[in-house]
Amino acid sequence: MTPRTNARILTDTIADIFVREGFDGTSLNYLANQTGLGKASLYHHFPGGKREMAVAVYDRVSATFTREVLARLAGRGDLELRLTRMAQALDRFYDGGNRACLIDVFSIGGAREGFAEKLSEAVSYWVSSIARTLCEAGVEKATAQMRAEDVVISIEGALVVARATGNTEPFRRIIEAMPARLLGG
Amino acid sequence: MTPRTNARILTDTIADIFVREGFDGTSLNYLANQTGLGKASLYHHFPGGKREMAVAVYDRVSATFTREVLARLAGRGDLELRLTRMAQALDRFYDGGNRACLIDVFSIGGAREGFAEKLSEAVSYWVSSIARTLCEAGVEKATAQMRAEDVVISIEGALVVARATGNTEPFRRIIEAMPARLLGG
DNA sequence: AGTTGGAAACCGAACGTTCGTTTGAGTAGC
DNA sequence: GCTACTCAAACGAACGTTCGGTTTCCAACT
Secondary structure (H helix, E strand, C coil): CCCCCCHHHHHHHHHHHHHHHHHHHCCHHHHHHHHCCCHHHHHHHCCCHHHHHHHHHHHHHHHHHHHHCHHHHHCCCCHHHHHHHHHHHHHHHCHHHCCCCHHHHCCCHHHCCCCHHHHHHHHHHHHHHHHHHHHHCCCCHHHHHHHHHHHHHHHHHHHHHHHHHCCCHHHHHHHHHHHHHHHCC | CCCCCCHHHHHHHHHHHHHHHHHHHCCHHHHHHHHCCCHHHHHHHCCCHHHHHHHHHHHHHHHHHHHHCHHHHHCCCCHHHHHHHHHHHHHHHCHHHCCCCHHHHCCCHHHCCCCHHHHHHHHHHHHHHHHHHHHHCCCCHHHHHHHHHHHHHHHHHHHHHHHHHCCCHHHHHHHHHHHHHHHCC
């Protein structure tokens, strides 16, 4: 019943590496070392090899994002509360700015092939989820779309800056200002 | 006198590839194909191999950025005009959102070693160049720093979104709104 | 309770390929 | 003839992948 290696934990470990090293920068030797498994064992769990691992990582991260972050938008409570909840969830999801975004990482180099469409949809889904929530609260459609785009852009940018400088303060500032920006502060 | 291969053009060609494929995703075979040179010829121009090529690319891109973009801040004319000039220069530099930023690309994977410090300084320099200009025009120091950070973050984020979705419209919107945002619109 | 069979999980070793790099021998231009 | 430049070919190392065989586990059957 209980496998020797938990598939979720294994995928999470691999995800950490892909996020840090990128698709092309991640080698199976390194994955084997970090997971404690032999390369052949990794192929047992992911017969499709490196690309299947990347797909599994993407699917898992994507599902986690939908469940942990976007779900806050549809929760109960007034709009401001839900937006604040989403901001907190984002802070957790990106580890306070220390964890890169797969949308960024997988849009560079060898991962683009096979992920281009998924990444595009991921951004659109994220943006429109926020925009729809704002619309339902009475914000005009075009305005909502623009604010949602701006916020998503800010987060992606703050993650890039955090990774490049090692300073997560701008990210935290963006996160904190997020609800007010979406409400039209 | 005139070398068979112009060093600047060669570096620009290599830069395009690094920017698209990332450091780890760029192979010397591909560089040789795209430049029309043999791998050994590339080693004649860059004896330090791939890493020296990356350093040359970074130095050239960085110098171009300082000359073409940041220099607009110190030009003549009132503040708003200079900020608009910088925005236009940014649009050109990033090819309307179609060209990735090296700060993003080189902060992932194998390029981090050896570039971490340079990337951090590049972001700081960019931010403080904008902030200083605002200060000289009378904006309070902390406010200027924050606005500058926000604008840099927006551009990096817009480039990520553009790359992931293939849609450069948000980037152009960010560019256009930039002067007003810095002026405190 | 003890044995057994087969699937799941795992591994070391090797596969062919591609990597970044080096060699050595050229050719073009001053 | 010297420097700058180019190339094809080969280097060892590392790549992603595959192979054959071992260990672990659990359900089913004595």
